[in-house]
Every structure is written in C-alpha cells, then in structure tokens.
Amino acid sequence: MTDIPRVDFNGKVAFVTGAGSGVGRATALAFAKAGASVAAVDINEVALNETAAIIRDAGGKVLAITCDVTKGEQVKGALDKTIEAFGRLDAAHNNAGIEQPAQPIGDISEELWDRIISVNLKSVFLCMKYQIEIMLKQGSGAIVNTASGAGVLAIRNQSSYCASKFGVVAASKVAALEYAEKGIRVNAICPGIIDTPMISRYTNDTDEGRAFMIAQEPIGRMGRPEEIAGTVLWLCSDAAGFVTGHAMIVDGGQTAGI
Template structure:
C-alpha cells in the first residue's frame, strides 16, 4: 500500500499493535519502508503482526509492554534504542474499551482501568518517547483519542473523559515541543470495524446497524482509513501540523 508519503526518519513504534487499528498502522508504516516496533500486552497477537509485516517484506520486532507501568515503558524505549539505535515516530494507540452504563452506575475499578491505559499509558509513552525524538532532532507522535473525546458520549462517560484527556496531553505537548521539531497530534476515530467493535456489538446486530447509521456516510470506518491518517500526520507532508485532534468519523461530528 503506497500512499506517497515521505519520511525523514527510520523507526516507528506502535502500541496496541496486536490487532485492529494498531496492527493496520504497523503494517502501513512497514509498507513505507520504516522499521516497526510492534508493542502490546497480547504477545500472540503482537508476534502475529510482526509475522504479517515480515511476510509482506517489511522489518519489524515485537516488544511486549504494559503501558500503565513506568518501568515497562522505560524498558521498551531502552530496547528500541538497543535494537535500532533511534526512534522517529510513535503511534500511542494502546487503549481499552468503553464501559456500557450511565455515570452513576460506574465502578471505581472500571474508572481506574480505563484511565490507567488510556490516559496514564499515553502520558508515560510520551514522557519516555520525547527525549528519544529530541535526540534525533525531532520526530512525530500520534495518539489515539476518539470522537468520544470531542463531545458527549452517553453511557461512556469514563471512556469519554479519558479521550478528552488524551487530547489535552496532545495539545499541551505539541505546544511545549513545537520549536524542537517534535510534532504531536491525535486521531479521533468514530466507530471502526475492529475486534473491539465486534465484541461490543456481536451480541446485538441491531446495535451494529445503529452504529452504521450514526455516521452520515452510512457505514462504520475501516482500520486502514485510520492508518492512512496516522501516516500522514507522521510524514514530512504534515510538517506544519501539530496539536490537532483529527476526527475520522464519516461526518459524525459535523452534525
């Protein structure tokens, strides 16, 4: 899949790369000739993503990491430097799924789990990635937020709050490091056809129909459509783009 983007760096990290949007983006980076570090807590899925990249003629390595643990994220960066000597691009995509209930019905454990991965995980990844990018004279980070980070998400208040937080981290870091040539942006997908989506909707086919109807284009998104946006935001063509939260949502937020 050649999209005509140009990259001045060599090495890309993708977290949450064992499936879905992460796997598709890891494959897309590799298709552009970049060395890809695939990371996830799902070892089997991560190794499968690496194998897919290698079968397509690309170069990749799997490094497991729980993004909620500072020591593991620090170790991930050390291993990347040992393996490839540098880091140029990072797609902080690891996240966990939405809760399904009104705010007053939520549990503390649910709150801690969602915030731990979706917010602390992104913060820890950026905290440890930025010094490596600065050492290379610049680079690009893309974080996975959500359309739920751009407005209300009824029955998903914790998830929505976590994705609003990702956008806050993204914009603040973008401004802090703008003069150091480290760009930070976020993608905000609507409903995308992933394993996570299928788990949420397979029990009720009507929900899947409703999900498609939520988007003015009349369908849910494809993982490759998110991957293309991530590659653009990391590419040299997006050199003037930082601090943005790009909705990729079939028109949903335009209503």
C-alpha cells in the same frame, strides 16, 4: 518550484502500541509497507506475534515487544529495546486502549474508572514522556495519540471513556505547545466508529448491534482500520510538517454537526 513532501518512511523507525489488532495492527503494517522499521507493542503476545509475522512475511522489519503500557518501567524498557535494535525513533503512534461497557456514571465502579483512565490516558502520558526524551536528543520526531470522537463529543453512558479521550486530546495539545520549538510534533487522531475487534465486543458482534452503530455514521458505514492508519502515517510524515497540536477527526461525518 518546491517539491511536495511525500509520505515516505524509508530509513525511519516507528513505534506503535496496541499493535496486536485493529487500528494498531493496520498502522504497524502501513508503516512497514512505507519503508519504516517498526517496533510493534502490545500486551497480548499471541496477537502481537501475528502482526509481526505478517510484516516479516511481507519483507518488512519489525521488533515485537510485549508490554503493559500502564507501567512506566515497561514503557521505558520497550523504547530502550527499540533504540537498541534500530538506533532512533522518528514516529510514534500511541494507540493502546480499551472500551467502557455502557453504564451511567453513577453505576461505574471505582476500579473500572481507574482501569479505563490508566489504559487510555496514563499510557499516552507514559509513552510521550519517554518518546520525547529520545526525540529531544535527535532534535526531531512526530507523535500521534489515539483519542476518539468521544474525545470531542460527550456520549451518554460513556463517562470514563469520554474522560480518558478528552484527556488524550488535551495532553496532546499541551505537549505540542511545549515541544514545537524542539522539532517534535504532537497530534491526536479522533476516529469515529471503526470496524475493529473493540467494536465487535461492544456490539456483541450482532447484526443489530452493528446496524445501530452504522446508523450513527452519515457516510453509511463503519470506517476501516486502514483508513485511520493512512491518516496516522500522513500526520507523522514530512507532508504534515506544519501540523501540530491538532485533534484530527476521522469519523465519516459523525461529529460534523457539533
């Protein structure tokens, strides 16, 4: 009888962007707990160092890299440092992202539109571009890109955010088709409303704002960052070896009716 593959990252290397907080921090911690050496990447050096300290205090291996993921040379540099420190790249979670203030499309400035697209979508392109270059040399690797429920469902007053996240889903699916025969798997994850600093900013961290968001979740609560992290690890593991080109919705039933 063939053994069922396990979610095991001992001896492997993971690269996580947006690792300073929220889902990114939870994923970096989860990879380290599962045995991976972790390259933790964020533009916020203070928050990033907090994540790295948690991993080190728990006995994990981590390399903290301050990086603006909208800049190709910085992304390439971060991956070069990862290879220099750890020698390979097995899993990547391209998670860095920002929210859009609630505004109809006619009121959004060109500058805000460009910023949302750059951080949420262009960064995913840049990360995949240089990660795939490394993984092609190895003949293996798994990439998970953070999209959103807003990547499968149109939401009023969120046009730039939706555009960026629909784009992440599309780019992930195309990359999966292009590199499946090369041993590289690419998937997207589409979280629902997750209890992170981003949601706190969006709701102004008020009881009323939180209640409004929770009311959209059939499961009756926000998701936890660790629940998204667990899904990312599964998608990057051998247990998901036959999964590629998928946009996995993890949203407490929020989009079940579409």
